[in-house]
Amino acid sequence: MSPWHAAQIGDPVDSIDTPALVLDLNAFERNLKRMADALKHKGVRLRAHAKSHKCPEIAKRQVALGAVGVCCQKISEAAVFVEAGIQDVLVTNQTMSANKVARLLALAKRARMGILVDHLQQVAILRQQAQSAQVPLDVYVEVNVGANRCGAAPGEEVLRLARDIMASPPLRFAGLHCYHGGAQHMRLPDDRRKAIESASDIARQMRDTLHEAGIPCDRITGAGTGTFWLERDSGIFNEVQAGSYIFMDRDYSDNQPGPEDLLFEHALFVRTTVMSHPTAERAIVDAGLKASSVDSGMPVVWQRPDLKFLKASDEHGVLQVAASSTLKLGDALMLVPGHCDPTVNLYDELVCVRDGHVEALWPISARGALL
Amino acid sequence: MSPWHAAQIGDPVDSIDTPALVLDLNAFERNLKRMADALKHKGVRLRAHAKSHKCPEIAKRQVALGAVGVCCQKISEAAVFVEAGIQDVLVTNQTMSANKVARLLALAKRARMGILVDHLQQVAILRQQAQSAQVPLDVYVEVNVGANRCGAAPGEEVLRLARDIMASPPLRFAGLHCYHGGAQHMRLPDDRRKAIESASDIARQMRDTLHEAGIPCDRITGAGTGTFWLERDSGIFNEVQAGSYIFMDRDYSDNQPGPEDLLFEHALFVRTTVMSHPTAERAIVDAGLKASSVDSGMPVVWQRPDLKFLKASDEHGVLQVAASSTLKLGDALMLVPGHCDPTVNLYDELVCVRDGHVEALWPISARGALL
Numbered sequence: 001m002s003p004w005h006a007a008q009i010g011d012p013v014d015s016i017d018t019p020a021l022v023l024d025l026n027a028f029e030r031n032l033k034r035m036a037d038a039l040k041h042k043g044v045r046l047r048a049h050a051k052s053h054k055c056p057e058i059a060k061r062q063v064a065l066g067a068v069g070v071c072c073q074k075i076s077e078a079a080v081f082v083e084a085g086i087q088d089v090l091v092t093n094q095t096m097s098a099n100k101v102a103r104l105l106a107l108a109k110r111a112r113m114g115i116l117v118d119h120l121q122q123v124a125i126l127r128q129q130a131q132s133a134q135v136p137l138d139v140y141v142e143v144n145v146g147a148n149r150c151g152a153a154p155g156e157e158v159l160r161l162a163r164d165i166m167a168s169p170p171l172r173f174a175g176l177h178c179y180h181g182g183a184q185h186m187r188l189p190d191d192r193r194k195a196i197e198s199a200s201d202i203a204r205q206m207r208d209t210l211h212e213a214g215i216p217c218d219r220i221t222g223a224g225t226g227t228f229w230l231e232r233d234s235g236i237f238n239e240v241q242a243g244s245y246i247f248m249d250r251d252y253s254d255n256q257p258g259p260e261d262l263l264f265e266h267a268l269f270v271r272t273t274v275m276s277h278p279t280a281e282r283a284i285v286d287a288g289l290k291a292s293s294v295d296s297g298m299p300v301v302w303q304r305p306d307l308k309f310l311k312a313s314d315e316h317g318v319l320q321v322a323a324s325s326t327l328k329l330g331d332a333l334m335l336v337p338g339h340c341d342p343t344v345n346l347y348d349e350l351v352c353v354r355d356g357h358v359e360a361l362w363p364i365s366a367r368g369a370l371l
Numbered sequence: 372m373s374p375w376h377a378a379q380i381g382d383p384v385d386s387i388d389t390p391a392l393v394l395d396l397n398a399f400e401r402n403l404k405r406m407a408d409a410l411k412h413k414g415v416r417l418r419a420h421a422k423s424h425k426c427p428e429i430a431k432r433q434v435a436l437g438a439v440g441v442c443c444q445k446i447s448e449a450a451v452f453v454e455a456g457i458q459d460v461l462v463t464n465q466t467m468s469a470n471k472v473a474r475l476l477a478l479a480k481r482a483r484m485g486i487l488v489d490h491l492q493q494v495a496i497l498r499q500q501a502q503s504a505q506v507p508l509d510v511y512v513e514v515n516v517g518a519n520r521c522g523a524a525p526g527e528e529v530l531r532l533a534r535d536i537m538a539s540p541p542l543r544f545a546g547l548h549c550y551h552g553g554a555q556h557m558r559l560p561d562d563r564r565k566a567i568e569s570a571s572d573i574a575r576q577m578r579d580t581l582h583e584a585g586i587p588c589d590r591i592t593g594a595g596t597g598t599f600w601l602e603r604d605s606g607i608f609n610e611v612q613a614g615s616y617i618f619m620d621r622d623y624s625d626n627q628p629g630p631e632d633l634l635f636e637h638a639l640f641v642r643t644t645v646m647s648h649p650t651a652e653r654a655i656v657d658a659g660l661k662a663s664s665v666d667s668g669m670p671v672v673w674q675r676p677d678l679k680f681l682k683a684s685d686e687h688g689v690l691q692v693a694a695s696s697t698l699k700l701g702d703a704l705m706l707v708p709g710h711c712d713p714t715v716n717l718y719d720e721l722v723c724v725r726d727g728h729v730e731a732l733w734p735i736s737a738r739g740a741l742l
Contacts, residue, residue: 004447004474004742017470019741051685073686076375093686094646095657096701099388103375118647121700149687150647150655181684275465276489276521284521286466290716291741295660295683312666313552314422314712315444315464315741316520329492330467341685345661346716348739368719368738370390370662370686371375 006271007351011358018273018332019287021347023247023362025354027267029061031246034263035228036065039240044232047071047090047221049243052341054366055350056084058246069112071241072366075100080366082111090114090138090221092177092241094122094150100371101129105137114138116177118152120164127168138174139165140221143206145199147182154202162215175219176210178203179241184226185251185296189258196223196230204236225252229260249340251296269302269334270343271351272317277329283307285317285333292317292335293342299335309335377642378722382729389644389703390658392718394618394733396725398638400432402617405634406599407436410611415603418442418461418592420614423712425737426721427455429617440483442612443737446471451737453482461485461509461592463548463612465493465521471742472500476508485509487548489523491535498539509545510536511592514577516570518553525573533586546590547581549574550612555597556622556667560629567594567601575607596623600631620711622667640673640705641714642722643688648700654678656688656704663688663706664713670706680706 006020016022039046048062050070059070059081069088072078078089094116095101107113117123117139130137141161144151152158158176165173183195203220210217223231223240225248231237244252247268272287289312292299299317301307306325310318317335321327337343344350345367352360377391387393410417419433421441430441430452440459443449449460465487466472478484488494488510501508512532515522523529529547536544554566574591581588594602594611596619602608615623618639643658660683663670670688672678677696681689688706692698708714715721716738723731 004450004740006742017468017742079375093657094655096644096646097388118649119700144649148653149684149689151649153649273467275467278489278515278522278524282519284465286464289664289666290713293660294666295664313520318520329490342661346739347741368717369375370718371377371388 007358019291020271020351022269022271023350023352024267049241052243054364057362075104076371077366077369082107088112105133105135108135116142118142123164136170139171140177142177145178145202146180179222184224196227200234247340250336250338274331283319288312288315292337296339302334378729390662391642391722393640393642394721394723395638420612423614425735428733446475447742448737448740453478459483476504476506479506487513489513494535507541510542511548513548516549516573517551550593555595567598571605618711621707621709645702654690659683659686663708667710670708673705
C-alpha cells in the first residue's frame with residue numbers, strides 16, 4: 001500500500017491530488033436515507049451488499065439507518081466487517097474450502113454469519129466443520145431464479161438441500177437466496193419487471209414446496225440496486241441486498257429508470273487531471289483503467305458534455321474534446337465510474353468531501369480481500 | 372489490506388488458497404534470461420517497465436541481469452522502487468502537479484530520476500521546482516510516434532521543448548521517449564513491423580533535427596513486449612521498456628508471433644477453484660473480475676481445452692464445460708489473465724512457486740500507487 005494520501009482532512013476539494021476516489025457525502029447521505037425510506041413499513045429489510053464499498057464506515061451508517069447487517073462476497077471480506085463490529089454478515093457465495101469454512105466459523109463465534117450452498121458437497125464441508133467446532137451457522141440455499149450463474153435448479157434439488165441442512169445441526173436452514181444478477185442492468189424497466197416477476201414466482205413456488213414438506217422458510221433474500229423495489233413489492237422477498245445505491249455508477253444510470261430508480265444520485269467520483277493535451281480534439285487524463293474499472297464500459301466526465309472519455313490504458317484516459325470546449329491542460333475533472341464495485345477495489349481510501357472541503361478519509365479496509 | 376494470506380512458504384501448490392496470484396519461478400526466470408540474452412551485445416539496454424509487476428523483488432532481479440533500472444507510470448509508484456534501492460527510475464508520464472514534482476525531486480536526491488514532457492507548461496512546473504530544490508532531473512520529450520495518446524507532434528514542437536529543457540538547469544534534456552503503445556497488440560507481425568518502422572523513422576528524424584540544432588540526444592527509449600526486437604534492431608532506439616515479458620498474458624499470446632515473440636512463456640497465473648457446478652455445461656470459479664482483470668478480454672483456463680471462461684462478474688467466473696470434460700466441483704484451475712498489469716494490481720502479494728511448492732511470497736509493494 002502506497003504511503004501517499006491524495007488529501008488530508010480539511011483540505012479544499014481543489015487541492016485533492018489525482019487520481020483520487022471521492023465520495024460526495026451530501027449525495028451519499030441522501031442515497032442512504034432514500035433507501036431506508038423506500039423500505040420503511042414494507043416488511044422488507046435491507047442487508048446492504050458490502051462488496052460495493054468494502055468500507056466499515058459505510059456499513060456502520062447503513063446499519064444505523066436500519067440495515068440488519070451486510071452481505072459480503074468473500075469470507076476474508078466478511079472478516080473485515082466482523083472485526084469492525086457488524087453483527088450480522090451473509091456471505092452470498094459458495095465455498096468448497098474447509099480452510100475457509102473454519103475461518104467462517106471462527107467469525108460465527110463473534111457475529112451471526114451465513115453462507116450459501118447449491119450442492120450437497122458444500123453442505124457436507126460446512127457440516128463437518130460446524131460439528132467439529134460446535135458453532136451454529138446460517139445456511140441458505142441459492143436458487144437459480146434466472147441469472148444462470150450459481151444456484152440449484154428450482155425443484156427437488158432445492159428441497160433436498162434444505163432437508164440436508166435441517167438434518168445437519170448446528171447448521172441452520174436460514175432461507176432461500178434468490179438473487180437475479182442478470183436483471184440488474186436490463187435497460188428497460190419492463191424487462192426488469194418481467195425478470196423479477198419470474199424470479200418471484202420461482203421463489204414463491206420453492207417456499208411453498210418447502211412449507212408443504214414441513215420445512216419453515218422464513219427468509220427470501222435477493223435483489224440489487226436495479227430491481228430492489230420490484231422484490232420489495234413482490235410479496236415474497238423479505239430482504240433486499242442492494243449495494244450500489246449508495247454510489248450509483250454509469251452502468252446503473254444507463255438503465256431507463258423505473259419509478260424507484262429515480263431515487264439515487266451519483267455520489268462516487270474519480271477525480272482526475274488533464275496531464276497532456278496534445279491536440280485540440282484530444283486530452284489525456286491521469287486516470288486509466290487502474291483508476292476506474294472499465295469492465296462495464298468507460299466512465300463519463302461528470303457534467304461535461306463537451307468531453308467524451310473514449311478509452312483507457314493502464315494509467316491514461318483519452319478524452320475527445322468538442323470544438324467548443326474551454327478545457328485546459330491541468331484542469332481537474334470528475335469521472336463517474338462505469339462500475340463502482342471494482343473501481344472502489346482499486347483504492348485504499350475514500351476521500352469524503354462536503355461543501356468544498358475534505359471532511360473525512362475512510363479506509364477501504366476490505367480492498368483486495370479475495371479469499 | 373486483508374491480513375489473510377493465500378499460502379505460506381513451503382506449502383505444496385495444491386494447498387494454495389484461492390483465488391491467488393501465482394508466479395511460476397522457473398518460467399519467470401527463463402523469461403528474465405531470455406530478454407537479457409536478446410539484448411546482449413546489441414547496444415540496447417533494458418529499462419524494464421515496473422507497472423507490470425509493481426514488485427521490488429522482481430525489479431532487483433531485472434537489474435541483476437543487466438537492466439539499467441525501471442520505468443514507472445506514477446511518481447508514487449517510483450517512490451516504492453527508490454525505497455527498495457533501485458537507482459535509476461524513469462516515470463514514463465507527464466504531470467501538471469507541482470506537489471507531485473516536489474515529491475519526484477525528493478526522490479531525485481536518492482536516485483537518478485526522469486520524467487516526460489509534451490508541453491512547455493510541464494517544463495515550467497519542473498523548472499520552478501527543480502530550481503527551487505536545486506536538484507537535477509532527467510527530462511525526456513515524449514514524441515507521438517503513432518499511438519495518438521500523449522506526446523508532442525513530430526516537428527518544431529519537439530525542438531522547442533528540448534531547447535526549453537536545455538535552457539532550464541538543473542533540468543537535463545535526457546532524450547526522446549518514443550513508445551508506440553498502439554503497436555504492441557497488433558495481431559500480425561507485419562503490422563507491428565510497419566508501425567515500428569514508422570516510429571523509428573520519426574525518432575530518427577527528430578534526433579537528426581536536434582543534432583542539427585546543436586542539441587545532443589543520446590537516448591531514444593520506448594518499446595514494449597510486443598515489439599521490443601523491432602526497436603532493438605532499428606538502429607535508432609537504444610533503450611527498451613518491455614514489462615509484460617516476465618509474465619506474458621493472454622492478450623500478448625494472442626499476437627501472431629514474430630521471430631522474437633517466441634521467447635516468452637506464461638509465468639503468471641490466477642489459481643482458482645470450482646465453487647459451484649450447477650449444470651453439466653456450466654461451472655463457476657471463485658475468480659471474477661476482481662481477481663483477473665477483463666479490460667483486455669477474459670482469461671483462459673491453462674491447459675484445459677475442455678473449459679472456456681465465458682464471463683466474469685465481481686467474484687464469479689463462468690466456465691463453459693465441454694461434454695467430454697471430467698471437471699469436478701472443488702477442482703483447482705489455473706487461469707492465464709487477459710491483461711497482466713491490472714491483474715497484478717488487484718493483489719497484495721505474489722505466491723511464487725517452484726517444483727510443486729511455495730518458495731516465496733513477494734509483496735506487490737506498489738499496488739494501488741496511483742498518485
